[in-house]
Amino acid sequence: MASVYQESGDAKGTFLGHPKGLFVLFFAEMWERFSYYGMRALLIFYLTKHWLFSDSESGIIYGAYTALVYITPVVGGYLADKYLGQRKAVLFGAVLLTLGHFFMAFEGDAAVGHVDNPVISVFWLALALIIVGSGFLKANISVIVGQLYPRTDVRRDGAYTIFYMGINLGAALGSLLCGYIGETYGWAYGFGLAGIGMLLGLLVFIWGKPLLLGRGEPTDPEKLKQPVAGLKLEWWMYIAGFAMVGICWLAIQYQDLVGYVLGVFGGGLVLYVLYTAVSKLSSEERDRIFAAMFLIVTSIIFWALFEQAGSSLNLFTDRHVDRAGVPASTFQSINAIYIILLAPVFATVWTVLGRKGKEPSAPFKFGLGVVQVGLGFLVLVWGAQSVGLENATPVIFIFLIYLLHTTGELCLSPVGLSAMNRLAPAHMASLIMGTWFFASATGNFAAGLIASATGAEGVGQEAGKQVVLDVYSTVGWSAVIVGIVVLLISPLIKKLMHLDTLQDDNVGDDLEGQSEFGEPAAAGIHPTTKS
Numbered sequence: 001m002a003s004v005y006q007e008s009g010d011a012k013g014t015f016l017g018h019p020k021g022l023f024v025l026f027f028a029e030m031w032e033r034f035s036y037y038g039m040r041a042l043l044i045f046y047l048t049k050h051w052l053f054s055d056s057e058s059g060i061i062y063g064a065y066t067a068l069v070y071i072t073p074v075v076g077g078y079l080a081d082k083y084l085g086q087r088k089a090v091l092f093g094a095v096l097l098t099l100g101h102f103f104m105a106f107e108g109d110a111a112v113g114h115v116d117n118p119v120i121s122v123f124w125l126a127l128a129l130i131i132v133g134s135g136f137l138k139a140n141i142s143v144i145v146g147q148l149y150p151r152t153d154v155r156r157d158g159a160y161t162i163f164y165m166g167i168n169l170g171a172a173l174g175s176l177l178c179g180y181i182g183e184t185y186g187w188a189y190g191f192g193l194a195g196i197g198m199l200l201g202l203l204v205f206i207w208g209k210p211l212l213l214g215r216g217e218p219t220d221p222e223k224l225k226q227p228v229a230g231l232k233l234e235w236w237m238y239i240a241g242f243a244m245v246g247i248c249w250l251a252i253q254y255q256d257l258v259g260y261v262l263g264v265f266g267g268g269l270v271l272y273v274l275y276t277a278v279s280k281l282s283s284e285e286r287d288r289i290f291a292a293m294f295l296i297v298t299s300i301i302f303w304a305l306f307e308q309a310g311s312s313l314n315l316f317t318d319r320h321v322d323r324a325g326v327p328a329s330t331f332q333s334i335n336a337i338y339i340i341l342l343a344p345v346f347a348t349v350w351t352v353l354g355r356k357g358k359e360p361s362a363p364f365k366f367g368l369g370v371v372q373v374g375l376g377f378l379v380l381v382w383g384a385q386s387v388g389l390e391n392a393t394p395v396i397f398i399f400l401i402y403l404l405h406t407t408g409e410l411c412l413s414p415v416g417l418s419a420m421n422r423l424a425p426a427h428m429a430s431l432i433m434g435t436w437f438f439a440s441a442t443g444n445f446a447a448g449l450i451a452s453a454t455g456a457e458g459v460g461q462e463a464g465k466q467v468v469l470d471v472y473s474t475v476g477w478s479a480v481i482v483g484i485v486v487l488l489i490s491p492l493i494k495k496l497m498h499l500d501t502l503q504d505d506n507v508g509d510d511l512e513g514q515s516e517f518g519e520p521a522a523a524g525i526h527p528t529t530k531s
Helices: 002-007 020-050 055-084 086-103 120-138 141-147 156-185 187-207 221-225 233-253 255-280 283-306 312-320 328-355 362-386 396-423 426-453 461-497 521-525
Strands: none
Touching: 020 055, 020 086, 020 120, 020 141, 020 156, 020 187, 020 312, 020 328, 055 086, 055 120, 055 221, 055 233, 055 255, 055 312, 055 426, 086 120, 086 141, 086 187, 086 233, 120 141, 120 233, 141 156, 156 187, 156 328, 221 233, 233 255, 255 283, 255 426, 283 362, 283 396, 283 426, 283 461, 312 328, 312 461, 328 396, 362 396, 362 461, 396 426, 426 461
16 A cells, blocks of 8 residues: 555645645636636626627527537547647646636627627637637546546545535636626626636646646657747647637637537547447447447437526526525526535435445436436426416525436436446547537537527517426426436346446456446536536
8 A cells, every 4th residue: 555655646745645736636626617607607698788699699609608618628638648748738728718717807898789899809719718728628637636546546536526526616606706796796807706716726736736746747748849840849739729719719609610510520420439339349349339329319418408507597597586686697506506515415325226236227317317407497487387477486496496407417427427438448438438528519509509499589578488488398398208218218228238247447446435337436526517
């Protein structure tokens, strides 16, 4: 055991039994999530109230933005693995994010809206910087956490639990503080606070470099120094990052481009995975890929509904809910608070059931997740209709929809991450994980289309509320039906997974407290939406 602790960097000292570098990453990520979710809580209101986009236009823009946030980590992760290393990629991403959040504070003339307002270009640039910055940072910072520990170190589960608590703590505080200040004192102040949070994360990461123990450095530092066309290769990596900013600056303005990219590349990716599974894999490996693809497609439906939180549900809370004067954006913190409270409970429940041989299969958990996200909307519809369209919906139903969505998230998101890791053959692991996140991007874009459908410009308050409730009723019942179908066929999907012949690459690792797929039970702390 002494060698394990030495390898994990105890020469620099520990705090609470962990390398101090873990807490550098904890605070850097906490502040990054503070800024991201603080901005996200205000974004739909900024689009509709300041830039005067219609509800439908705002929903599409919001969906395109969140979809791009899930696409760029594929590039950011690739460049880090092949050239930059994780630390330099995280640092570059943090710089882009800091710039992006501060650019959000440039409002322009509120009376003009987005038509013929030159400052709107600064707004698009801010979104593009945040998108690409997230791609470089989020794809790599959690990798450094794992690099601080040997694979057999018994502290790894606890380390990721601490790290993911930082994610949700930042998300909760950002939504509360930035949302309240932005709606109460002005958009620039809310977005400015998000920018300050990101700057603090950047400073923590720079200050704590020595405590990272050399982890996350490039595999070939000399290669980065080699000149290419008169510039070091490293600078070409950063130029590529700024080129991505330019591409995203265009894509976020022409949202149809995002839909086409998702459709063409997503369809091609799925076809390639299936072709590889059929033509090059053994029968058991092929079946596991089929099971993984089923879970991936199911996840699209879940995220399309779950991601109404920041768009249409945020607007519904603002316009149709009795909030007792509390700013609507602050309710975006409820999901993160529920995660902090409930994730340890779910992790414990899965572990206890697993020891008794009664843990539900991953497909069954997916079915539960989809049913719950649908029930959340149906509960809200029932609550709104029970008091009449002319009256404000009691706020308790907002807490209930977020509760059901959070429990659904905990049934699906961490389980899906674990399943992708375990079902894919080693040589297809990155491809399958990339497909999983591409599906998340597709779900987010679909969420924008659903949010757009809730827009009802030019009608009265009650008629507009009815339009939203009709959409929520439709998607709610659809999700419940799909979820029940998934539950019914889950035994067949589980059979395709061939769990009885699934081999662990590290048979000697400590298996205590691990889930069905051998992933740490504490991974339940980590929902994809906070990843």
